[in-house]
C-alpha cells in the first residue's frame with residue numbers, strides 16, 4: 385500500500401489499487417441535513433427540502449446544472465450561509481447553535497479559486513487557514529503545520545511567491561493546502577478542477593480521493609465533469625431544479641442515461657469502462673430559444 389506522500393507526489397502517480405473504499409468504515413464525523421431550505425432573499429428558495437446523511441469517509445462529488453444551488457448547498461454545510469429552515473447536524477449537534485469557529489474544527493471550506501481570491505504570498509495564504517482551528521497554537525506549531533501541508537502537496541518551493549503569480553494548477557493546490565492546514569475531518573471544495581488542464585484535473589481529483597482513503601476524511605467537491613465524478617467519486621450527489629437532490633449513490637446508480645437526460649436536458653449514451661460509467665454526450669434537448677423539447 386503506497387503511503388499518502390507517495391500517492392500525493394505528482395500527476396504521474398498511479399491510481400490507488402482499490403477503487404472502492406471499505407464501506408464498513410464509519411467516519412468520526414457525521415453530517416446530517418434535515419429538510420434544509422435556503423434562499424438569499426426574503427421569500428426566495430434556492431435549495432429546498434434537502435435530506436442528506438454523510439457518515440462514511442470518501443470522495444463525494446456534487447453535480448448538477450448551472451445555478452441549481454450546488455455552491456449554496458455547500459455554503460450551508462459550512463455555515464457560510466444560515467439556513468432558512470430545517471437543520472444540519474454535525475455529530476448530532478445543530479449547526480444553528482455552533483459558532484463559525486466550532487464548525488471550522490470539523491469542516492474546511494475551499495471556495496472557487498481565481499487568482500484574485502488571495503493577494504498574499506503562498507506561505508501567508510496558507511497560514512491564514514490556521515486562524516480558526518489553530519488559533520490557540522504557537523507560531524511555531526502553525527508554521528510546522530503549514531510546512532507539512534506544503535510538503536504534502538509538493539508546493540514548498542512556492543512559499544515566497546505571490547498567489548497572483550501562480551498557474552491555475554498551483555492556485556488550486558495552494559487553496560487545498562489552505563483548507564487542509566486546519567486538519568479538518570471534512571473538506572468541502574467548490575469546483576476545485578475549474579480552469580485546470582486535464583492532467584491537473586485528474587491530479588486534483590486523485591489527490592482528493594487519496595486524502596479520503598488514506599486519512600479517512602469526508603471530501604465533498606462540486607464538479608461539472610460527469611466522467612471525472614463517475615470515475616473517482618465513491619458517491620455522487622446529483623442536484624436538479626428547483627434546488628433539490630435528485631439522486632445520491634454510487635456513480636453507477638447516479639450517472640445514468642435517464643438521470644442525465646432528465647436533469648441536464650441533453651441526449652447521451654452511458655457505457656461502462658473498468659467498472660465506472662462513462663458519459664458520451666449527444667445533442668442538446670434545447671431548442672434555439674432555450675426551451676427543452
Ligand SMILES: Nc1ncnc2c1ncn2[C@@H]1O[C@H](COP(=O)(O)OP(=O)(O)O)[C@@H](O)[C@H]1O
Pocket residue numbers: 424425430448449450451452453454455456457
Ligand atoms: N450571494 C448571492 N445572492 C443572491 N443570489 C445568489 C447568490 N449566490 C447565488 N445566488 C443565486 O442562487 C442560485 C443558485 O446559485 P449557486 O448555488 O451558485 O448555483 P450553482 O453552484 O449550482 O451554479 C442562482 O440562481 C444564483 O443566482
Ligand SMILES: [Mg+2]
Pocket residue numbers: 454455456
Ligand atoms: Mg457554483
